[in-house]
Amino acid sequence: MTLGDLMDTVQxxxxxxxxxxxxRDAQVILYAVYCQRLPKISRRLSVRERQQIHSGSVFVWEERDAFADSSGEGITRWTDGRRWSPSRVRDEFLFYVEQLPDFDADPAMRQEILDSRLIKQTYSAFxxxxxxxxxxxxxxxHTDTTRDTLPQIQFHPILGPLRDNVPEGLFQTARVSKNHARSEPNGQGEQQPDHPQNTPAQLAAPSGSPSTSVTEAPGETVLPYTPDGKNGHSQGSYAQSQLSRRGDDLAPLIYMRASPYPPRHPIDKYALRSLDCRMRIL
Structure with missing residues (x-):
């Protein structure tokens, strides 16, 4: 298979x-990949593949050594094309809040847009x-408004039966350190794969989860983070249900929720309302 053929294959x-x-949830997903029941991401996401990112999307990828040959398997860093806040640590997870460009909107619309921001959650293991x-x-x-409404692991047709079958010690959590490289300021969403910022400023843990400390980077503004609550195998209709509803003719959306149809971007809705009012005045 040529490089062009590989790039034409949508992951x-x-x-x-x-x-x-x-x-435990994270390791069950990793185990499903280990058993080749779920696919592993083998290269950086293309523009088309980034359009698949929405609340409820999960990706597993293997880190490639920075000094390895370029033809080697794995990815050097994760790239999703979005701009993110500095990382926050809770348990062994890192959390990033999507950063949006400046926009004008009434208070209600502004809150709707802010609630629609994606939150990225990452976990690493050997x-x-x-x-x-x-x-x-x-x-x-996930987003603040969808995290607690997304289905849990036990209800997934592939992951549910694996919950009690993960071998002890198969995955060793990659401990977080204090030398995390921040998200790239170029807006491409590129991040070094490990070393989270880990300093003792406290933030609230998400509702519906155990009360644990969350840390932020030194000297950084505290951003709101209080969420409510190439394998030959496919995930079947469950995994493809959301993707099949999004045609190639859709423009990239910053926010995509787990709903039967992708919602119109809140900024677009605000602009359409303004246009409608102007047309009536004319």
């Missing part, structure tokens, strides 16, 4: 319409494979 998310509430020890990363997306 699906590892899982869709799912919430990751605990380290796994021993036949080819040696590798580092895997899980990236999950």
């Amino acid at each position: 699906s998310p590892t899982a869709t319409t799912i919430a990751v509430h605990s380290i 796994v021993n494979l036949p080819v040696g020890r590798r580092k895997w990363h899980l990236v999950a997306y």
Whole structure:
């Protein structure tokens, strides 16, 4: 298969319409990838593949050594094309809040837009494979308004039966350190795969989850974070249900919720309302 053929092959998310509430949930997803029940992301996402990112999307990818040959398997860093806040640490997860450009809107519309921001949740672990020890990363997306409404692991047709079958010690959590490289300021959403910022400023933990500390980077403005609550295998209709509803003719959306039809961007709705009012005046 040529490079062009590979780029023409659209990578699906590892899982869709799912919430990751605990380290156990994350390791169940990793185990499904380990068993080749769910796909692993093998290269950076294309523009088309980034359009698949919405609340409930989960991606698992393998980190490639920065000094390895470029033809080697894995990804050097995760790229999703969005701008993110500095990382916050809770348990062994890192959380990032999507940063939006400036916009004008009435208070109600502004709040709706802010509530629609994606939150990125990441987890990293080492796994021993036949080819040696590798580092895997899980990236999950949700919003403040959808996190507690997304289906849980136990209801997933593939993940549910695996919940009690993950071998003890198969995945070793990659401990967070104090030397995390921040999200790139170029707006491309590129991030180094590990080393979170880890300093003792406290933030509230999400509702519906255990009360644990969340940390922010030194000298950074505190941003709101209080959420409410190439394998040959496919995920079947469950995994593809959301993707099948989004045609290639859709423009990229910053926010995509787990709903039967992708919602219109709140800024677009605000602009259409303004245009409608002007037409009536004329």
